[in-house]
Amino acid sequence: MPYELYYWAGIQGRGEFVRLALEEADIEYIDVARTTGGDEKMMRLMRRERARPSFAPPFLKVGSVTIGQTANILLFLGERHGLSPKSDVGRFWTHQLQLTMADLIAEVHDGHHPIAGSLYYEDQLTEAARRTKYLREERLPKYLGYFERVLAQNGNWLVGRRLTYADLSLFQIVEGLRYAFPKAIKRLERNCTRLTGHHDRVASRPRIAAHLSSDRRLPFTNDDLFRQYPELDS
Amino acid sequence: MPYELYYWAGIQGRGEFVRLALEEADIEYIDVARTTGGDEKMMRLMRRERARPSFAPPFLKVGSVTIGQTANILLFLGERHGLSPKSDVGRFWTHQLQLTMADLIAEVHDGHHPIAGSLYYEDQLTEAARRTKYLREERLPKYLGYFERVLAQNGNWLVGRRLTYADLSLFQIVEGLRYAFPKAIKRLERNCTRLTGHHDRVASRPRIAAHLSSDRRLPFTNDDLFRQYPELDS
Numbered sequence: 079m080p081y082e083l084y085y086w087a088g089i090q091g092r093g094e095f096v097r098l099a100l101e102e103a104d105i106e107y108i109d110v111a112r113t114t115g116g117d118e119k120m121m122r123l124m125r126r127e128r129a130r131p132s133f134a135p136p137f138l139k140v141g142s143v144t145i146g147q148t149a150n151i152l153l154f155l156g157e158r159h160g161l162s163p164k165s166d167v168g169r170f171w172t173h174q175l176q177l178t179m180a181d182l183i184a185e186v187h188d189g190h191h192p193i194a195g196s197l198y199y200e201d202q203l204t205e206a207a208r209r210t211k212y213l214r215e216e217r218l219p220k221y222l223g224y225f226e227r228v229l230a231q232n233g234n235w236l237v238g239r240r241l242t243y244a245d246l247s248l249f250q251i252v253e254g255l256r257y258a259f260p261k262a263i264k265r266l267e268r269n270c271t272r273l274t275g276h277h278d279r280v281a282s283r284p285r286i287a288a289h290l291s292s293d294r295r296l297p298f299t300n301d302d303l304f305r306q307y308p309e310l311d312s
Numbered sequence: 313m314p315y316e317l318y319y320w321a322g323i324q325g326r327g328e329f330v331r332l333a334l335e336e337a338d339i340e341y342i343d344v345a346r347t348t349g350g351d352e353k354m355m356r357l358m359r360r361e362r363a364r365p366s367f368a369p370p371f372l373k374v375g376s377v378t379i380g381q382t383a384n385i386l387l388f389l390g391e392r393h394g395l396s397p398k399s400d401v402g403r404f405w406t407h408q409l410q411l412t413m414a415d416l417i418a419e420v421h422d423g424h425h426p427i428a429g430s431l432y433y434e435d436q437l438t439e440a441a442r443r444t445k446y447l448r449e450e451r452l453p454k455y456l457g458y459f460e461r462v463l464a465q466n467g468n469w470l471v472g473r474r475l476t477y478a479d480l481s482l483f484q485i486v487e488g489l490r491y492a493f494p495k496a497i498k499r500l501e502r503n504c505t506r507l508t509g510h511h512d513r514v515a516s517r518p519r520i521a522a523h524l525s526s527d528r529r530l531p532f533t534n535d536d537l538f539r540q541y542p543e544l545d546s
Contacts, residue, residue: 133415
């Protein structure tokens with residue numbers, strides 16, 4: 079029985095981090111968001127799930143079990159489908175990197191929504207401008223510098239000699255940042271050349287390349303996690 | 313060789329979530345923050361660690377390996393020291409709950425620091441008041457209602473028939489919220505009576521009770537994750 083991925087239809091969002099892993103590992107899955115009434119199916123399952131409800135999407139249905147939280151789904155896929163090392167040391171290190179990326183992603187989201195996710199961006203413009211300044215000038219350089227340091231130490235991939243789910247997520251972050259902050263990321267990548275090379279290495283994996291050019295890959299938009307507001311970039 | 317826990321001296325912070333697990337499982341550990349020059353030792357190790365550097369504390373040194381990210385450390389302790397189920401289903405479900413708590417904790421932090429962690433609270437007062445209103449009125453009810461629902465379904469503990477590291481973290485969150493938002497949490501707990509019972513159940517575990525009354529448990533303060541600003545509570 080194929081896995082079922084549940085996430086909001088119409089955006090990449092956090093679901094895309096799971097999609098990249100499913101695609102790279104060539105796992106058969108149903109992307110419920112791409113089926114008719116996807117959002118309704120997701121909401122219904124979220125309400126009905128008794129034993130292990132998810133606080134928010136994405137979640138993955140594996141037989142009768144649902145697994146939620148992006149990094150947790152990736153931990154599962156990593157262990158079961160060879161997207162993380164078999165050793166405990168490698169497995170926890172991969173997950174540590176993923177959780178640091180989860181923090182980065184939440185900070186990017188809160189750049190355009192510093193007050194509340196339930197408000198429109200337009201209702202928190204001033205705060206967004208103020209917060210994003212620190213995101214661009216302090217946080218992104220610190221995060222990207224960190225991953226650059228890990229790549230400098232390890233080589234082609236973040237962990238060991240093979241691609242892991244963390245590499246796929248780092249690729250997606252660079253993609254998202256290039257969309258959201260084209261000016262800032264251009265400057266940042268100048269000091270993070272390994273990150274750029276790493277991005278290209280992931281993009282050229284045959285299955286990732288196939289995914290990116292398919293209609294399963296939605297474009298970035300300003301309803302998504304990474305948003306392009308020129309007033310927030312410089 | 314005992315584990316070494318590295319975290320900022322002087323606060324509970326995210327380190328306390330790890331401490332509670334170490335204490336409950338009766339694991340021998342050195343709390344480096346409670347030794348002379350703890351912060352310096354931590355900063356030195358963060359700089360020096362080449363293979364698996366941490367982006368931020370806490371991190372746990374296990375022999376020659378360091379493991380970072382609070383939820384990841386707990387995943388490790390859970391697997392190795394019986395603080396999570398042995399089954400994959402139970403293990404991933406426990407971690408899913410923990411990651412949802414990690415999201416909650418980050419939102420609590422950003423209540424008093426909605427613009428930047430590098431600024432003082434006093435430099436983001438207006439934004440903090442605005443963000444915390446949504447935290448109190450939308451986010452905390454949603455999060456606490458979620459954990460109440462999980463307890464209603466499962467019973468005494470969040471997962472299965474035994475305490476897991478997720479139970480310890482939920483206890484610490486209720487402790488922290490009672491400190492930070494005494495008025496709001498009083499109202500919220502009225503609708504989350506299972507959460508209150510769960511808190512008391514964890515507090516009365518002999519090793520947790522011993523920890524809480526020891527000098528290893530620092531008091532909450534306004535330099536910490538959970539902060540008590542009366543103007544942010546109502």
